[in-house]
Amino acid sequence: MLILPLMAVVITGCLNHSWNKPKQPEKDFHRMEARSGRPVIWLMVDSLMAPGMDQGMKKGELPALSFLIRNGIYQKEAVNVFPTMSVSIDASLLTGEYPDRHGVPGLIWYDTKEQRLVNYGTGLMEVVRGGVNPALMDTARNLNQQHLNREAKTLYEELGERGFTTGNVNGMIYRGHTDHTLTFQKWISATTALPERMNVKGPDFLALGAFANPLKGLRSLPDSVASSFGMNNRYSVETAKVLAKKNRLPDFMFVYLPDLDKPIHAEGPGKSEMKELKKLDRQIGELMNSFGSWEEALKHAVWIVSGDSGSTPVLASNEDPVVPLDRLLGDFELLEAGKTPGEKTEVVLAVNERSAFVYSLKEDIRLEWLAESLQKDRRIDVIAWSDPEGWIHVRNAALGEKEMRYRKGDEWTDVYGQRWQLDGDPDVLDLAVQPRGGRLSYGDFPDALARLEASLHSHPGRFLIVNARPGYELADKHSPTHKGGAGHGSLHRIDSVFPVVIAGTDRRPKHWRIVDFKPFVLELLESGKKKPDIKEPAQM
Template sequence: MRQKKSLFLLMIFILIVTSGCKSQELRHKEQDLVRVKSINGENTKKVVLLVIDSLMAQAIDKGIEQLPTIQFLIKHGQYFKNLVSSFPTMSVTIDSSLITGTYPDVHHVPGLTWYSAKEKKLINYGTGPMEIIKLGADSVLVDALVNLNDRHLNRNMPTIYEDLARSGMKSGSINGLIYRGTVDHTLSIPLWIQGPTSLPKTIPVKGPDFLTLGSLSDPLEGIQKLPDGLTRRIGFNNQHSVETAQYLIKANKLPDFLYVYLPDLDQKIHKKGPSELKGVKEVDRQLESLLQSFGSPEEALDKAVFIIVGDSGMTKILPVQDNPVIDLATFFNDYKVLRQEESVTDDTEIILAVNETMAYVYTLKADKLKDIAYLLKADPRIDVISWKEKEWIYAIQGATSKKLRFKANGKLIDDYQQKWAVEQDVEVLDLKIDTQHHSLQYGEYPDVLRRLSGALHSHPGEFLIVTAKPGYELADISSPTHKGGGGHGSFGQAESLVPLILSGTDQKPQYLRIIDLKSFLLKLLTK
């Protein structure tokens, strides 16, 4: 089972396969509760952002009569069903976009897995047990716990936590994996993780004023017992996140801005598909308990702005009998394809980095990307194949072989006031162009020109982007798959459009894109 944010699964897996597990040593005691309380006083409205993994508008609409808390927030706020996510639609990339206000060409986190030409290795933040075994737990954990925030996330692009600190405001992150800020914190690494890895007992990190990262960073240790055992994914669960937020509310220690991540729904939808409603009902009950921490839902909206957002949608993956899995390695039988347990050598020709319904395909030889693309286009399950050449980006439609190319700074203006030049068959990316008025509109693929450009310019290298048609997913030899369940990664509407609920404010973002939330949040907080 592939999880978008599978750091907690990674930890559990290592614990299972590692013998002689020992108890956690005494932690470094954090000062979060001393410094976290807003300095602007109790009467200043706080902002609470709740990111609910894989929350979709179709689930809200289908079950709205059974979701009284979400219904209350919608009734007393604004509800949008078409917030455009980042691309690839994988949580580490999406969260990086949310926290920095940029696409991956600026924040530099290309996906859950990608190839670093600088390090000459496949980066993987934890996609599944078999891949962790082949890549090595040490490599995956170091990338997830150290490199993601410290090295891979662009240091020259400030996060919302860094911007708020410069404004003298307090902030907090509860279980968010993208958390870089200005305040010193310490992650405490359990002995059972230290054993099979090179990780030290403690890892110094920079974060917001208040930082919770499961049981690795728990400022409430010794104050409140939170659900963080093995069966509760070492603290990466909804209850842990909600109870931590409840403590801050009841103790009158809310920061000006609090990010709260709720991961549980994602697992249920991956397994059962987008129609699953049980998990959404559970989220609704947890939201109700959070609002009641203020005394009542009405008091909650008097004291805070609540923003609820999904990070990506999902498409239903066809059952096994419909052959839904596209094994990318089979397209490259005449090439030396890197296997995940191998190191990159001079003989390596192709590297695959699969992000469920999207993948990066890297060529390390002189073969033209166009030639590599033509190996893939004949499969009717492939949706779009794309690559860049100088200032142009090329796209081919699977099965039909129709072509399109585009570049920035042309005469066509889209709904986000971005300018483009587009040539050849616009059907490839479902574009609608009005040459008379120099306008461009998006169809099945929201903001696709900017999102595709962002991914293709997110990191150095010669590579293609491949996406699967709805119902199908891409795979390498050991990739986890979701036959009969749900998947994401691509840029189609079902995986790209997520709900946004704003309660306690009549303001809204300039544009309905996840990259526009940061500027909106800063406007709310610093007005």
């Protein structure tokens, strides 16, 4: 969860302050109503993966998820965007765009205009070293109000313009047309750059833990310091339950459930994952019971339960799983954490767990040179960069000297109908090509051509992308690591696919990609839109 590493910094000052919940000006609850025939409830479960679900269902330990799957469809390998980080993935879900259109490149990236690293909350030490206040403001304000491209409309914006109501519980991408106020305790605003009140635009109903709680006075929710300021499953589910029981669900409700992410990162898939999955299943069951029964829940709403990315197990510390990019590029002058680039600064690193952006600030330092320094390490796989002619150059360190390049063209058509021109060895991206029909399909790197191209055009700058092989992760000097646990962020299939369960409708998205779900939700709601009451003309 983006805000948690940031607020952890603030919590250190909490021991000397009582946690008096700030007064909430939000009145969202009283204006809520669904205007479609049946609302769409999207439960976004951070780090939910199909293997864990399958294991739990086989043992009969996940009855709620099993019920939804029996009465719907279960797609185990929907494809997200790159890098496989929650903030970029959620932005793509809610805008229907790749990062080149929505403008949120990753969890951490370099802003060439402001000459600084933008960090939405990678890890405590990296946030502290890079600057707490910029990270707090980037997460609380800039992400939605500045960085998210205004031309990429969110579901909240577009549905509002079509006359539908929308809601968001704990999702960090929330931009809409309705005015809201985020409220922070006085001691927080006194010790950080956060003001006591921050005006933002969001959906009709916006609940963001302790900072925007529209149910204040109606229901006690777990939003204390000990409960991660409300950024937890129980807060999210209890909020949705109140709306369901009071018949005040909006037409589209996005509910973010973060609790599974922490044990996955710490220990990898396994016992802790299953323990959290069983809790999650009970919470989903409770939410469906808010309609009277699980059967009634399906009659009255469309249910979508999904993950956002996979997580790759990271080898134990004695197997050298962390690739120190700062050492591999030790011949260059690297930007130090929290510093502004100086005249001598040559390279900037922005590490998104198992992938990274590597920026060259000097025209005389070619991206190919950086790639050559990186591909010497056996733990690296895909490296990519673009050139002024529109070609994307790709190398795979695991395959030695092999290289390919590609760009949009008419030579090859992939499984999504996207058309490309290729030159070089397609094995670099594990592409299967059929010369007779001009078709290509993806192997270990799903939708790789579009995802890499979008990432390389997601923000200004001269940079390359580097990925770690399965079992490994990348790091700068102060990056968080997950030795013996799990991480994501890379282009590899393990990180790039996530499960989706859809129940309560026979409709399906055009393709099983994260960018295809926005038009799917729009179609769902338009098809079930209530027809306005037509009054008979008055008799003359």
